Structures are given as structure tokens and as C-alpha cells.
Amino acid sequence: MVELIDEIRAVADRYPERKSAVIPALRLAQEHYGYLTSEAFREVAAALGTTPAYCRGIASFYDMFELEPAGAHTIEICTNASCALVGAAQVLEAFERELGITAGETTPDGRVTLRSAECLGGCGRGTVVAIDHRYREPVRPEDVPAIVEELRRG
Amino acid sequence: MAKTASPVLVLAGAEAGDLRALEDYRRAGGYASLEQARKLGSERVIAEIKESGIRGRGGAGFPMGQKASFIPAPEKTAKPIYLVVNADESEPGAFKDREIIERVPHRLIEGMQIAALAIQAEACFIYIRGEYLTGSEIFAAALAEAEAAGLVGIPITVHRGAGAYICGEETALLESLEGKRGQPRSKPPFPALVGLYDSPTLINNVETIATVPKIIELGGAAYAKIGVAGSTGTRLFSLSGNVVRGGNYELPHGTTFRELIEDCGGGISEGRKLKAIIPGGSSTPILGADQIDTPMDYASMEKAGSFIGSASVIVIDDRACMVQLALRLTQFYMNESCGKCTPCREGTRWLEMILRKIEEGRASRAELDLLLDVCDRILGNCLCPLGDSNAMIVASYVRHFRAEFEAHVEKGGCPVAATSSLTGVRSPVDELYRGRVGQEAAL
Numbered sequence: 310m311v312e313l314i315d316e317i318r319a320v321a322d323r324y325p326e327r328k329s330a331v332i333p334a335l336r337l338a339q340e341h342y343g344y345l346t347s348e349a350f351r352e353v354a355a356a357l358g359t360t361p362a363y364c365r366g367i368a369s370f371y372d373m374f375e376l377e378p379a380g381a382h383t384i385e386i387c388t389n390a391s392c393a394l395v396g397a398a399q400v401l402e403a404f405e406r407e408l409g410i411t412a413g414e415t416t417p418d419g420r421v422t423l424r425s426a427e428c429l430g431g432c433g434r435g436t437v438v439a440i441d442h443r444y445r446e447p448v449r450p451e452d453v454p455a456i457v458e459e460l461r462r463g
Numbered sequence: 464m465a466k467t468a469s470p471v472l473v474l475a476g477a478e479a480g481d482l483r484a485l486e487d488y489r490r491a492g493g494y495a496s497l498e499q500a501r502k503l504g505s506e507r508v509i510a511e512i513k514e515s516g517i518r519g520r521g522g523a524g525f526p527m528g529q530k531a532s533f534i535p536a537p538e539k540t541a542k543p544i545y546l547v548v549n550a551d552e553s554e555p556g557a558f559k560d561r562e563i564i565e566r567v568p569h570r571l572i573e574g575m576q577i578a579a580l581a582i583q584a585e586a587c588f589i590y591i592r593g594e595y596l597t598g599s600e601i602f603a604a605a606l607a608e609a610e611a612a613g614l615v616g617i618p619i620t621v622h623r624g625a626g627a628y629i630c631g632e633e634t635a636l637l638e639s640l641e642g643k644r645g646q647p648r649s650k651p652p653f654p655a656l657v658g659l660y661d662s663p664t665l666i667n668n669v670e671t672i673a674t675v676p677k678i679i680e681l682g683g684a685a686y687a688k689i690g691v692a693g694s695t696g697t698r699l700f701s702l703s704g705n706v707v708r709g710g711n712y713e714l715p716h717g718t719t720f721r722e723l724i725e726d727c728g729g730g731i732s733e734g735r736k737l738k739a740i741i742p743g744g745s746s747t748p749i750l751g752a753d754q755i756d757t758p759m760d761y762a763s764m765e766k767a768g769s770f771i772g773s774a775s776v777i778v779i780d781d782r783a784c785m786v787q788l789a790l791r792l793t794q795f796y797m798n799e800s801c802g803k804c805t806p807c808r809e810g811t812r813w814l815e816m817i818l819r820k821i822e823e824g825r826a827s828r829a830e831l832d833l834l835l836d837v838c839d840r841i842l843g844n845c846l847c848p849l850g851d852s853n854a855m856i857v858a859s860y861v862r863h864f865r866a867e868f869e870a871h872v873e874k875g876g877c878p879v880a881a882t883s884s885l886t887g888v889r890s891p892v893d894e895l896y897r898g899r900v901g902q903e904a905a906l
Contacts, residue, residue: 323620325543325586325660328642332593332625357642370644370801372626372891373593388888389555390745391703391777393791395732398887413894425889427628427795428555428745429594432775433702433709442596 313341317356327357331367335374344375372427380415380422382460385439386448388425391432396449400436401425403453421460470689471713472677472697473670474567481566483601485608488569494614496676500577503679508581512675514683516695520559521549521631521668522744522773524761533655534582534663542662543585546578546617547640547654550591550598550669551624551631555745555795556775559699560669562711564591564598567673568605572619574675579617582665586618590636593624628799632847633666635801646803647847670699690716694760698774702728705735705780705884716760716771724755724778735780739863743772745792746852748859768859780884785864786871787885789857790818794890796853807850810841814857815892821868824876831868835861 317334321327338349345368350361368374388397404423415422431437434446476482476491500508513528552560575587591599609615624630630639634648637659658664678686687695694716700723703709707729731737737752748769757767764771797811817834820826838854870878880886
């Protein structure tokens with residue numbers, strides 16, 4: 310198995326300056342550890358020749374980095390203007406009902422984290438829902454039970 | 464206003480199906496422009512782009528040819544020259560770059576090679592927003608195929624972002640690509656002279672670059688005849704909201720909202736009435752229903768009091784409460800402010816708090832004035848347009864729909880809460896800042 314540090318160094322080699330690889334490196338570390346642990350920050354920093362504090366400062370700036378444990382699956386519902394106009398609130402509520410949690414929370418069994426999201430870039434086919442960063446569009450409230458069932462099984 | 468016939472350029476050949484495979488793109492004439500550009504050479508390619516009159520499709524509308532000509536010749540700089548493609552599309556309402564990346568990735572690659580050749584770049588980067596996972600995979604697969612076929616003379620690195628709207632601002636994008644927090648730089652110096660790693664850098668939007676092969680194919684002069692004076696060529700209009708058929712429609716500049724919404728989009732959905740139009744992405748001032756016959760070009764939109772922006776048209780029907788809409792969009796800007804400039808960082812929070820009070824019926828008349836006062840204090844006082852966008856749009860919502868804002872104040876709440884399409888809409892801000900009652904005490 311390829312060590313995380315080697316994977317990060319291979320990515321860093323693609324850039325004229327290796328610090329450019331901090332986002333891809335943090336992404337690799339997150340995939341490795343599930344979320345960005347202190348150990349993850351130490352490894353990324355060591356691989357790129359920077360400090361864990363620097364890496365933490367970067368990670369906290371960008372939405373896609375998990376600084377705390379998240380569910381095995383993430384469901385993100387776009388609630389920005391275009392999706393909101395065509396019923397994003399009802400789609401979000403359907404997910405909350407089905408999962409028994411409020412947006413921003415993870416199910417007690419740790420399987421699913423539910424979030425509302427800013428524009429995901431599928432505005433013409435709202436409501437856009439991203440499941441583990443793969444888009445489903447459009448999603449209507451009546452589609453929600455089947456999606457949740459699929460995640461519970463998978 | 465005279466319009467020529469309606470050619471499809473950027474999405475040409477993809478009408479029936481995606482052009483992801485190199486073989487299919489070749490069959491549609493792909494990579495012939497790159498060959499042609501190699502024969503023409505740097506100077507003549509830039510001359511064609513200048514003559515085409517193409518303006519940047521990301522939102523700012525700066526002429527591409529002019530920007531390219533600011534890049535110093537390799538012998539006049541000690542540093543390498545870079546081409547960076549901005550694929551950080553995150554403007555609410557915009558989804559055209561994603562369509563280009565996913566449906567005609569080779570046209571983008573070809574455009575990158577031609578643009579890189581024109582400015583004599585040493586390397587190219589494409590910064591794709593982190594959320595476009597599928598798009599970045601499709602692009603990477605197309606790139607691998609083009610590389611294997613020996614078509615990529617100037618290397619291309621794919622860089623995925625990690626979720627930050629601000630990285631669509633060109634200098635924030637460069638910071639992010641350098642491995643920093645995506646916070647805008649002070650300009651000047653402009654990226655053409657001091658860009659990526661302090662090197663001369665040409666940054667252009669996906670759509671702009673994907674148009675370049677067609678400019679070379681048709682010739683700059685012929686391209687400039689499409690559209691209207693000052694707004695040449697076609698545009699991918701992203702149509703969304705309360706419309707029957709949302710989607711991206713490639714049409715010449717100068718097409719009216721009515722033609723886009725009614726002829727392409729099939730009109731307002733569920734037989735409702737048009738109330739307002741967000742004309743060029745969430746950052747552009749709103750237009751009223753009576754402005755539906757405005758042609759979508761740079762000059763006409765400015766005359767109408769707004770901007771063509773990223774050509775992302777959001778259709779709003781008569782069920783929407785405009786205070787709720789202003790609040791939801793303000794939450795977006797507040798959440799995405801990078802925090803570097805105080806008027807934006809603090810101002811967007813103030814706008815959000817006041818709009819929330821108005822929507823919930825807890826605001827006084829004086830606070831409606833305060834809302835506009837905060838807008839004035841943000842405008843023109845920041846390094847990048849994020850705060851300005853929030854201020855401009857909020858002021859435009861009040862200007863067009865003042866009676867609605869006043870009704871919230873007078874009636875102690877949203878008069879149409881029971882029927883508004885936006886009632887109950889939440890945002891990531893609601894999850895991040897739960898229980899922030901203490902902050903409002905400052906108001």
C-alpha cells in the first residue's frame with residue numbers, strides 16, 4: 310500500500326512550488342483518516358515542509374474539509390436562490406424527516422451527515438442534491454425516502 | 464437591434480450528445496484550430512482574438528485580446544509565463560462552465576493550448592471548483608486522451624478547489640493555487656505582470672477559453688459579426704428558477720430575456736406570473752418584470768441598471784417574497800466573505816442581521832434606512848467585488864420592491880409568509896451560527 314506521505318509528495322511534484330499541493334494533500338489526508346485529525350495535519354505539514362498550524366489555517370478556510378468526524382455519507386442540499394425558488398426547503402425537510410435529524414447534524418449511527426449547501430452549479434435542474442459529492446438533479450421531496458433507503462443499505 | 468442568425472459555437476457538435484471522446488471531438492472538426500494556430504503563431508493568434516472583440520465570460524467582461532497583450536514577451540521577463548483557467552464557477556445561478564467541462568472538455572483543452580501558445584506560456588493550470596468532482600474526472604480523462612495523442616504541447620495541471628466562492632475572484636484564485644487561503648490581492652499589480660508565483664499570468668474563464676478555437680476557425684472579423692456591437696459572439700445563458708425548461712442556451716448577445724425565457728425556457732412554470740429577473744447571476748442588481756424585453760448585452764444591461772455578469776438568468780415568479788430572497792442571498796455573501804476587508808466582513812453580517820429582523824417583523828422604519836446606509840458603507844471600500852455585490856443587490860431589491868420591505872416593517876412580519884415560495888428556506892449560515900442571539904443585541 311502506498312503511504313500517505315508518498316502520495317502527497319507525488320502530487321506536490323506536479324507543481325512548480327510544493328506548497329501549491331496543500332489542498333490536494335489535505336484532501337488525500339481526509340480520505341485516509343475520514344476527517345482531518347491532528348495526526349493528518351502533522352503528516353501533511355511534514356510532507357510539504359510547512360507547519361500543522363498553517364495546514365489547519367488552510368483547512369478551516371475551505372468548506373469541503375472536515376475538521377470533526379462526519380458521517381460515512383454526506384447529503385448536501387442546495388438551498389440557494391434557484392433551488393430555493395423550486396422547493397429546496399421542502400426537499401431539505403423531507404431529508405430531515407426521513408433521517409430524524411436537523412440539517413447540520415449526523416445520524417446517531419454515524420452513517421449520514423445532512424447539510425444545506427450554497428449553489429452547487431446545477432441551477433437549471435433544481436433542487437440539486439449532492440450525495441458524497443455526486444449530484445442528483447432534480448430531486449423532489451417524493452424522491453427522498455428511496456435515496457435515504459439506498460444510503461442505509463450501502 | 465439587428466441580430467444575425469443564431470450559430471452554436473461553444474457547444475457545437477454536442478447538440479445530439481456529449482463530445483467527451485477525442486474521436487468524437489475530432490469528427491466534429493476538433494483540434495483543427497490548434498493546428499491552424501500553430502501555423503499562425505503567437506502574434507497573429509492574439510490579433511485574431513483582439514479582432515473578435517471577445518470579452519471575458521466570467522463576469523467582469525474585460526476584453527480577452529487586450530488582457531493577453533498585457534503579457535510580456537518571454538524575452539522581456541525572467542520568469543515563466545502561465546495560463547490559468549478559472550473553472551471555479553460558484554456564482555448562484557451559473558452552471559455553464561460545468562456544462563462545457565462535462566460536454567465539450569476537448570474544446571476547452573484545445574482553447575487552452577491555443578491561448579497558451581498565444582502568450583507563449585510555459586505551463587497551464589485549470590482551477591476547478593471542488594464540488595465539481597464528476598466534472599474534474601471527465602476533464603482529466605479527456606486530458607489524458609489528448610496527451611496520449613500528442614496534442615498537449617504545453618502541459619496542463621488540473622487543480623481542484625475545496626469549496627470557497629471567493630476563489631472565483633482571479634487574485635484569490637491565484638492565492639489558493641499557491642496553497643494559501645483564497646483571499647484577494649490588492650491590484651495593481653495585475654496578474655498579467657505579477658500573477659501565479661509572481662509570474663506573468665493570463666487568467667480567463669472556461670467559456671472564454673472554450674470559445675477561442677471557434678474564433679480561430681471563423682477568424683476574428685467573422686466572429687465579431689455575431690451578436691451586437693460591443694458584445695460580440697454567442698453566450699451560454701444559464702436559465703433557472705421558475706421556468707418550465709431550465710438549462711444552458713447558447714444564443715447571440717442581444718437576445719432578449721423574453722426570447723430566452725419564453726422561446727427557449729417555455730415560459731414561467733405552473734402558469735404563474737413573472738415578478739422579477741436576476742439577470743447575470745446572484746451578484747447583479749435585480750430587474751422588474753417590465754424589463755423582460757431588455758436585450759442581453761453589455762450596454763443594454765447597464766442601461767437597464769444592471770450587468771450581464773455571468774449571463775445567469777434566474778426567473779422569479781409572483782409567489783416569492785423579495786425580503787426572503789434578499790436575506791437568503793445575503794447569507795450567501797456573508798458566509799463566503801473571506802474576511803480580509805472590514806467593510807465586507809462586517810457589512811455583510813450587518814445586512815444579514817437587519818434583513819432577518821425585517822423578515823421576522825422585528826425591525827423599525829429606521830432600520831430600513833440603516834440597511835441602505837450599510838450598503839453605502841460597503842460599496843467601493845473593498846479589494847474585490849464580493850461585498851459590493853451584496854450591497855448593490857440589496858439596494859436594488861429595496862429600490863424595485865420598497866413597498867414589500869415597508870409592509871414587513873408595518874405589518875410586523877412577512878405579509879405573504881403563508882404563500883411565498885421561499886418560506887422556510889435555510890442556508891449554511893443557519894447551521895454555522897445557531898443561537899447567535901447575543902450578536903443582535905448590537906443592533
